[in-house]
Amino acid sequence: MLRLRVGLMMSVVVMGVAAWAGHEHIVQRNETLGGIANRYGVSVKTLQLINGLSNPNHLVVGKKLQIPDGSIKQVPHVVKSGESLSVIAANYGLSASKLASYNGISKPNLIRVGQKLLIPFGKAAPLPPLLGSSIIKELNRTKPTRGKWKRIVIHHSATNVDDAENMHQVHKNQRKMKNGLAYHFVISNGSRKAKDGEIYIGGRWKNQFDGGHVKRLQWNKESIGICLIGNFETRRPTAAQLKSLEGLCRYLAAKTGIPDSKITSHKCLHPGHTVCPGKHFSLKDLLKKLAVRRPSS
Ligand SMILES: [Zn+2]
DSSP: OHHHHHHHHHHHHHHHTSSOOSEEEEOOTTOOHHHHHHHHTOOHHHHHHHHTOSOTTOOOTTOEEEEOOSOOOEEEEEOOTTOOHHHHHHHTTOOHHHHHHHTTOSOGGGOOTTOEEEEEOOSSOOOOOSSOHHHHHHHTTOOOOTTTOOEEEEEEOSOSSOOHHHHHHIIIIISOOTTOOSSSEEEEESOTTSOEEEEEEOHHHHTTOOOOSSSSHHHHHHEEEEEESSOTTTSOOOHHHHHHHHHHHHHHHHHHOOOGGGEEEHHHHSTTTOOTTOTTOOHHHHHHHHTOOSOOO
């Protein structure tokens, strides 16, 4: 599956830029992707994307890597089932209109499975997709109620070891919340039964129910609640959690039209009421990442 995708990717890259102008590098024993990237003056992300390497630590001795020489300006993406143009664009950090115009698409609703799109990038490294295809597929099963969602509120669980299933039980049985899990999404830190960065889609999102994560009724009606597992008063969120959060925010913004200015944290929405999501969670850093729309030029 991976080999097929790489093969397809390479042939499309070659077609897309007329000729492959880069070098080829054969991975030697004890080499790392970082070391190879350094040697050729390219970024690790660029090598990953061009060579279809999802895990930079899984490098096989003898593998041929394509090294771009600066003339590569785009990489291909084959449309998979359940993907829309706006979702694909958001996952690469592009606007849907930019991606549509780059590919000469006048009707963004009419893309089809198997269609090849070209993802442009500028001088900076391209952004590899933030979310995996399986979670995108799962997210696509829910159609957000039009006009309902006005903001995204980020929380922490204030517990370092927990998972969504357990939180659901606690909210339902101890807090007596009829719909259980008060948040729409939970992003794991790898404790208990979930993987680090794993996104759990709660029943309230699947059913488009109000949240139960903030104090006022009106806020709960119109706010999407995302909870990251961890106590961020004492430790930082993991890198995988932050990547998933960025991907999820981009996805939800693309689907609901929520602007970045309405992506907030619990304590920013309700000052003086809570320290959630803790002093080690930086909303500013998240908003900075979300503001990058590559390529901007
Ligand atoms: Zn909170």
